[in-house]
Amino acid sequence: MGAMNELIDRSTVLSLAGLLREADGTRTWDAVEESAERVDGLQLRARSDLVAEAMLSDESSYDELSTAVRRALRLPAFTGWMIWPVTEAVTTAALRGFSSDSHQALVRFDDGLRLLAELTPRLTAEFAIRRFLAADLDRALANILPWTRSPDEHVRRLASEGTRPFLPWAVRVASLTSSPEKAVPILDALRTDPSEYVRRSVANHLNDLSRQSPALVAQTAGRWLAEPDANTAWVVRHGLRTLIKKADPAALALMGFSDATLRVSPIALADETVTLPGSLDFSLTVTNEGDAATRLAIDYVVSYVKNSGALAEKVFKLSAKDLQPGETVGLRKRHAIHQMTTRVHYPGTHLIELQINGRRYSRRAFEVEIPSPVSSG
Template sequence: MGAMNELIDRAAVGLLVRVLTDASPGTSWTNVTAAGGALDHLSLRGRTDHVSQGLLADIAGAAGPRGKYPTAARIFRRALKDADFTGWTLWPVTETAVTLALDSTESGDFDDCLRLLAELTPRLTGEFAIRRLLAADLDRALAVVLTWTAHPDEHVRRLASEGTRPYLPWAVRIPGLIERPGATIPILDALYRDPQEYVRRSVANHLNDLARHSPEAVLAAAAAWAAEPDGNTQWVIRHGLRTLVKKAHPGALALQGFAPASLKVTPPRLDRSVVELPADLAFEFEISNTGSDPARLAVDYIVHYMKANGSQSEKVFKLAALTLHPGETRTVSKRHAFRQMTTRVHHAGSHGLELQINGVRYAHTQFLVET
């Protein structure tokens, strides 16, 4: 994360001050300048909040009789004329706009802030800042966001899907988005056939988020899309249902044509019985279709990791999607990396490797990991 922190550094804040000075020459940006010189040891989120506090202080000093939010919105819109008004320093800008809009007593500032985020998001996504507007008034915000699905700019259309994801990485959770899984389905319905992959990928990730707590709503949406597809719809559905397929959800498997099949599956053959970190574990196995019909197969594998307390936890990994004709046998191979990472710490001891095909588990094989 260290390199990510440097996305907002002294130089970036200095450029932001130059742009804002050109946009509002009469405003003193001393607090923002000071914030730019005090970023060491702060995370990216911490730097965002620190610079935003500087912006809030300087805008408070410049605010006219109309109030702080209109002053900020006017300056930020003027700054958009400058091509240098871009990059990660736009994150504190968007957070500042939202803070002022939510503090405002003028009702129209809420809707104008949504419009401002749509104007700013082509320079840097407003997906994080919009979360607080959603939390403050979900229905009001979603009504505006839904109109963005027809926006000519792909960044604004993506913001409609990405900003409303229930489990958006790095972002605060919005309870209403989790409690009301159907609230954002109209947005996804409008975007699943978007011409831009950038937008379609967000739709798929959003659908996958919903699958964590509302699989039936997800399957209903995916089935409706499958009934009115374009050339990219199957990819969107497959990517959006990936977690349900890993969990062997019957409805998700059936929707993608992964029906129960008559199979013979050999136990996975490992290239070693002891994995000394760091290393790759290679394995292969054979699948035979013993039935009388072609078999469309979702082939996954499961690693049973040793935990610090001596128990095991499993994680499912995608391997392949393939079709076997009656009597056909296919050899499948894979290399799985074992590396110590911040997101996964490996512990010495007995591990397991298991195959999962169309939701059915086969052949659990044990091996040791030494750290």
């Protein structure tokens, strides 16, 4: 994360202050310049917040800030990571004292979202719009839906990405997670988008929905598959990836993975003990013993030993195969096992097994050993 923190460094903030002065000479923007001396040592988010607060201390109203920012948008150099604190400052100013009973507050709300759409081609505003969604979900979505018709792919992607229920690094929006169906019209409008950048966001949004609304995801994917374009199969497959790993029957059926008559060999391990850092090399064969061709979603499941001694499963994608009656396919995989910040490994007996179209086969145990640190003395 250290290198990421430097995305907003002293020089970035000084550049921002200079551009704001160039765009709007009515104020000095001294607080922004002074904040450049205080970003060192902070995490990236904290740096953005510090600079955003400095921008707000230099302005007296949303109208003045938005005017300055729009003037800055005329400058090509007004781009990159300096935009993150700008989007946060715009959001704070637009939502200050927000009330749905105040006409002026609603005007600021709507214009604030428009300004974020103008900023997002310079750097995504996907985090900033979360506070608009939290303040008034229905009004925010009514503003966001027309973005799906924007000629700019960054704005169209913002509509999908910013409304994801579980957007990484972003604050959760309770009203959005409790009513995930409200953002589906945005996905419907973008699922055939000409930009892969946008379609990938749609698929990730659909996959987010599967964490709490699998029936909604299956229904939505089914509608799309009924009227497909050249990219629908990929969007649906990527959007259903978590449900496929969870062996959700509706998702499996949508992708053509039905129950099959199979013969699965025992998993063969190259070594029954893995010393970290290392890998588990395994192989096996799968034979279609049925009378018809079958499509197989082939995954493997590793049960890791936790610190408590209990086991925790994680499903990994292995392959997708179409097998004719009597056909056999050989499968081979090297599964790396090493310490990571997102997964700490512990010694003990682990398990590996195959999962095909939601059914489990051929469980094997293997040992994980962690060498003791070598003493420097």
